[in-house]
Amino acid sequence: MSLQQLNSTGFEEIIYDNCEPCLVIFSKKECHVCKEVVPMLEELKPQYDEKFGFYYVDVEEDKELFQRFSLKGVPQILFFNNGEYQGKVAGKVEEESVEEKIAEVLGV
Amino acid sequence: MANSYDLIIIGGGPAGLSAAIYGGRAKLKTLVINKGTIGGLVDTTREIVNYPGYIQVSGPDLMKDFKEHAEHFNVEFLKEEVISVDFSQEDKIIKTKKGKELSAKAVILACGSEPRILNIPGEKTLRGSGVAYCATCDAEFFEGEDVVVVGSGDQAVEEGMYITKFARKVTVIVLHDEGVLDCNKVSAERAFNNEKMEFIWNSTIEAVLGEENVEGVKIKNLKTGGSSVLTCQGVFFFVGMIPSTHFLKDSGLETDKRGYIPVNEGMETNLEGIYAVGDNRVKYLRQVVSAAGDGATAAVAAERYIEELNYFNSNIVQSDKKILLLFFNVLVNESIEFSTLLEGLISENGDEYKIFKVDMATKKNLAGKYQIEKVPAVVVLDKGEEIKRLDCSMDKEQLKSQLS
Numbered sequence: 252m253s254l255q256q257l258n259s260t261g262f263e264e265i266i267y268d269n270c271e272p273c274l275v276i277f278s279k280k281e282c283h284v285c286k287e288v289v290p291m292l293e294e295l296k297p298q299y300d301e302k303f304g305f306y307y308v309d310v311e312e313d314k315e316l317f318q319r320f321s322l323k324g325v326p327q328i329l330f331f332n333n334g335e336y337q338g339k340v341a342g343k344v345e346e347e348s349v350e351e352k353i354a355e356v357l358g359v
Numbered sequence: 360m361a362n363s364y365d366l367i368i369i370g371g372g373p374a375g376l377s378a379a380i381y382g383g384r385a386k387l388k389t390l391v392i393n394k395g396t397i398g399g400l401v402d403t404t405r406e407i408v409n410y411p412g413y414i415q416v417s418g419p420d421l422m423k424d425f426k427e428h429a430e431h432f433n434v435e436f437l438k439e440e441v442i443s444v445d446f447s448q449e450d451k452i453i454k455t456k457k458g459k460e461l462s463a464k465a466v467i468l469a470c471g472s473e474p475r476i477l478n479i480p481g482e483k484t485l486r487g488s489g490v491a492y493c494a495t496c497d498a499e500f501f502e503g504e505d506v507v508v509v510g511s512g513d514q515a516v517e518e519g520m521y522i523t524k525f526a527r528k529v530t531v532i533v534l535h536d537e538g539v540l541d542c543n544k545v546s547a548e549r550a551f552n553n554e555k556m557e558f559i560w561n562s563t564i565e566a567v568l569g570e571e572n573v574e575g576v577k578i579k580n581l582k583t584g585g586s587s588v589l590t591c592q593g594v595f596f597f598v599g600m601i602p603s604t605h606f607l608k609d610s611g612l613e614t615d616k617r618g619y620i621p622v623n624e625g626m627e628t629n630l631e632g633i634y635a636v637g638d639n640r641v642k643y644l645r646q647v648v649s650a651a652g653d654g655a656t657a658a659v660a661a662e663r664y665i666e667e668l669n670y671f672n673s674n675i676v677q678s679d680k681k682i683l684l685l686f687f688n689v690l691v692n693e694s695i696e697f698s699t700l701l702e703g704l705i706s707e708n709g710d711e712y713k714i715f716k717v718d719m720a721t722k723k724n725l726a727g728k729y730q731i732e733k734v735p736a737v738v739v740l741d742k743g744e745e746i747k748r749l750d751c752s753m754d755k756e757q758l759k760s761q762l763s
Contacts, residue, residue, distance in 0.1 A: 325496055
C-alpha cells in the first residue's frame, strides 16, 4: 500500500492537530537507499492499520520541512505521537528496527 | 511447480541482468531476485562514459535498458532479500526473508558489494545527522557548509567534486603522500584544480565528533602519529567496498578472506551448478562492461550444465538397462579404439547394457562428477547409481568377463 505524501499543511494537520501516532519518511527520488526503505514501509503499513500512521515527505518538494528538523540526509524516518517528536532512524534501516521503534512510541 | 526454475540469479546489477538476458534467450526459465532497486551499484552512478555504445549515459538509464532487454526474453523478477541457501543437492534451494522457498537447477550469484563501514566512534550514531555514504542522496543537505570526504579512489574524488556544488569547502582525507590519489588521472587533475577541494595527506580519520549532529572529525596523521580536530558539518565515507556474500557463509561455497568468491574461466565456483559474477567474485576489473561479460559467460556455462543434467536424468537415470558411461576424447587414440571394441562387444551380446558416450571435451560436468581424469574410462550405472568401473582392457575376452 503506497504511503500518503504530506506537504507542509498536511504535515501540520496530521502531526500537530490530529496528534496521531505516526511515522514520516523523508525521502527523495534520486536516492537508492530510499528506494529500498520506502517499499519496506509500504509493506509494513497494513499491519498497523488505524493504529499507526505511515506518511511520506519528498524533501525536494518540501524543503521547509526537512530544514525545520535540521535533517542531514535521506532517508530518515521520524516518529511522532501526541504532537511530539519521538526520535528518528536514519539510512538503510531494517524492518525490525522500525517495528521496535513503533512499539516504543505506542508504549506496548 | 511455480517456485521452481532452471536458473535463478541473485542480484540485479549489470552482471545479474546480463546473465538474465543470456539465460532468457536460451529459453531457460529464469528468475532474478533483487533486494533493492534494479541496477545495483550502477543505479547510484550519475554518469557512465565507458560502456561501449553509450557515449554518455546515467547509471539508472543504462540499467533500465538492461532490465527491459531481460524482460524482452521473458525473464521474471522478484523483489526480495535472500537470507539462506542450500546448495548441497541437485536442486538448489533459496530462501527469502519473507519466507518464500525457491528452487533452481543452477544459480548465478551476482550479489555485488556494499560500502565498507570503518566502525569508528560516531560513524553509526551520527548516520543521517551528518555521516553519509551517497553524494547524490545527501550532498544538497550541506549547502554552504564544510564537508570532509574520507578516501581517495574514483568514487571518493568524483563524489567529492559533486559535493562542492553545494558545500562551501570539501576536505579530502588521503592515506598517501602529498599528490598521490587512488583515483583515475582525469579526476585527480580536476580535483586539484577545484578551488573548493582541499586535501589532508598521510592521514586517516579516528572518530566523528558531535552530539546531535556532526561537529567535526578527529584526524590522525600517520607519519607523525599526531591527532587534530577539523570542524565540519558533514562526513562522507568512500573507503572501499565489501562483497555482499555474508548470507552464503554456511553454504559450503568457497570465498577468500575478504568474502570474494573465486571462480574459474567459466565463472564456476567450487560447487557444481553455482556460478559467481560481477563485483562479488575475485577479479581484476570491476566495471559495467566486465560485469556484463561475466554474466554472459556464467549463463552459457549454466545452460550447458543444465542441458547435461536434463539429458543425464532423462536418458540415464530412467533407463531400464544398465548404462555403460564411456568417457572418450577424440584426441586420445586409445580411447577411440576402446570405444569401437566396447560397442562391438555390446552389439554382439544381448540387451543388458546400453552405452552412453561422454565426450570429455564438452561434458566436463559429467567427467567431474565421476572424477574421470584419464580416458578411456567406463562407469557402470544401474538406475543412475554407480555399481562398478571397468578395467578398460583391449582384450575382448577380458572385457567380456567383466560384463557377465
